[in-house]
Amino acid sequence: MRHKRVSSALAVSETARSEQLIEWLQDHGAPQQGVSITEVVQEGNTLDVSVAARDLQAGELALRIPDHLVITLDRVFEDDTLAELLTTDKLSELACLTLYLMYEKKNGRQSVWYEFIKELDRIQARGQMGAKSPLLWDEGQVDEYLAGSPLVAEIKERLKGIEKEYAELDTVWFMAGSLFNGYPYDIPTEAFPLKLFQQAFAAVQASVVHLQGVPLSKRFALVPLGPPLLSYSSTAKAMLTYNREAKEVQLAVDRSYKKGEPIKAWCGPQPNRRLLLNYGIVTDDNPHDKMALTVTLPHADPLFQAKRTVLQQHNLSTQQTFQLQRDKGLPEQLLPYLRLAHCTDADSLKKATLETCCSAPISPENERTVLHQLASHLQERLDRYRTSCEEDEATISSTTAGPRQKVAARLLRIEKAILRGALEEALRLTDDRDEAVRGDARTVPVRLSS
Template sequence: MPILLLRGKAPCAAFLSSPSQHRRRAYWISARQNAGRVHATLVESANDTSRSAQLIQWLYNHGAPQQAVEIQEVVQEGNSLDITTAARDLKQGDLALRIPEHLIITLDRVFEDEALAELLTTNKLSELACLTLYLMYEKKNGKQSVWYEFIKELDRVQGRGLQGAKSPLLWEDEQVQEYLAGSPLIGEIKERLKGIEREYDELDTVWYLAGSLFKSYPFDSPTEAFSMNLFRQAFAAVQASVVHLQGVPLSKRFALVPLGPPILSYSSTSKAMLQYCRETREVQLVADRSYKRGEPIKAWCGPQPNRRLLLNYGIVTDDNPYDRLALTVTLPHADSLFQAKRAVLQQHKLATQQTFQLQRGKGLPEMLLPYLRLAHCTDSESLKQASLDTCCSAPISAENELTVLHQLASHLQSCLSRYRTTAEEDEATIASTSAGPRQKVAARLLRIEKEILNGAMREVQSLLDDSDPVEETGPSVIPVRLS
């Protein structure tokens, strides 16, 4: 299905047209994954300049300095991808990427009025929606647009990162339900799609409000020019490409940077960041380590869990230290001790509905068991014994502790039972030569989520094994809810 904006001036085609067959093209003939790196052999044909060289030449023609990176096309498991690689050997501290401010698309460039930009993004549209609409109209200008070469590359990559998958916002609903079965990401996808639809419904309002922006486009109003489906595709592609700049005005904080993501690979552990330099008025990327020529350049994606990375960029990083799963505990209002428990919780800046984060290799959240012990107190005397100070928190009674641990184990087991695949099946999908990029990134995410849940389950089971035996008392009389 075509993605991003309109091809030429046709109202329902892709964002960018395909490159001419007479252009010189560079292909990576073989590619394999090894320790997170793509290794490939580059073979060039004999004519003209390659498509990637045209984008870099466009940068140079418009005043960009010499870059230490280049775009290489790789064929990975049958999928053709563009990636930003080192154009020469780089040392730690070298400037890998330098893009002048005038070659970066931000809201102040779109609106040329910071007040208008803030008004629209505060009351009507998100920054991403505004950038999306701007590029959709720029595409309709075809080769007359100053951004033509940049837009062409955005359409080429279609929001795909190095793993070759698009955001699940662009998957078929059946694929979302099948590949991500059991994951809380399914609910997040539905909410994000609803948000995109709400923004689509506001496009015409913004069109009339921002006359200073759209007067240069002799086209129909947005909802007449672009379908909801096309806007969704464009939005997802812009979302995968946008850079969040720090220390800049609000109108500059979301930026589309040539040679940046998604062709610039994101990493959860890299220390390199795309940053705005006030002195040179450009976005820079400083290498955080040495790179060999041809090696993919990586930048930090921020403290985002893999669910967010997959939703935004279509990638999953196996070494992500920010992965987590939410566990929410809700105290019932019908509990006769509800007010007393709330008072204790408020002293510790906790609420009667509290969310805890389960993480890989970090055990149970330190406040989870103390909170649950208090939640399951059945009388005032036991409530007095409940301590939320982690330094001195201890079981209140054998009965209370077993109630807490059994409920927690039951909840974790229920979460695990929602998945249709086992961890072993996920591993097989990841290693399969027949599985597609979407199946593989989904399997990577599910494997990590199950690892988090199984780790928590092992700790709970260990505590159960060490508990003093008591007579079974049945379900708790306090209907504390875990979700």
């Protein structure tokens, strides 16, 4: 049964406003949904969450959003060629979708997307843990809360990218003139300040769904009742998919749900730093967490060409990135690569292959050098963090820390666990733990970086 439409703007509760989104979907031809929206209090914030509207069995469709109620580039531009041109030449799909919704928002209640845009505004790129994307954190909070994490540089790089795309918005205006004929407003950079565009971009980024098996112009989709209303999980099996026959985006649940239980969908193979950047969330049981360790052979190495030949035989390069993961030990090829990289004997190198480096150290001196550099590098990365593990745990369990501090502490705890695990393995392999960490004055011809 539909909810009675609220015609008065007076004393409209947050839940009633959310119910209007479901009513809007039904009014525009969507079938009855297996989800409803409820309010929860998370870390002091009141959030909207999609929950089971009734008891659901595994495989049952909880979400069915018709094609005409899903915002994709082919719907925005009504021209696949133009959509692909814009997104491969100047702007990303997210920037184009953001610009479209910003102009639609200016149309207010006249926009067909009014209820959907209103919900995106209320959510404000805030994930189910109560934290916004770090793209919207207050000045200085990224550097303070995430100090030592590689994510700090990624956030700043993403903000630069958004600023660069903002500078290109007017290109869309002029190339897609027919699209904007219905908007009696100024060109983008005059109609919207950069700060407003950043906020809208983050909201779209936190809400977009990556559909598989569809044309390029449909792969990025904004789905009403989808994320961030729909909770993302790193371990769920259910995922939003496009059904060509039904011409709708669907979510079939992967397990049974009781009425009122939050519905979860798989967020894809994204590490937590990406989840925090995009959705403001960190999942403690994420199996895709990793930290990069890049090894670079300098051109000044007298054996550079010979080493490159050996590496090429194994489809490796002279700048190779390895991924450290929790509870996985050291990457299989990391030590063999470092042994080869630190080889200083031309005769030994002629006999060396990655297989022989895997089976045993090249020499005691080579092995000490390898383990010393690896352990020193890992310890140095751990030392970059301003907080201890105990301080992270205290923040996570604190009743006064905000949601941004808490998700940051969760991420730092995971990153440190990955680095500590790798460091402990390197120390286990060396004869002298103190020497491995402290190091000596020897200059090694190999650079390690994060």
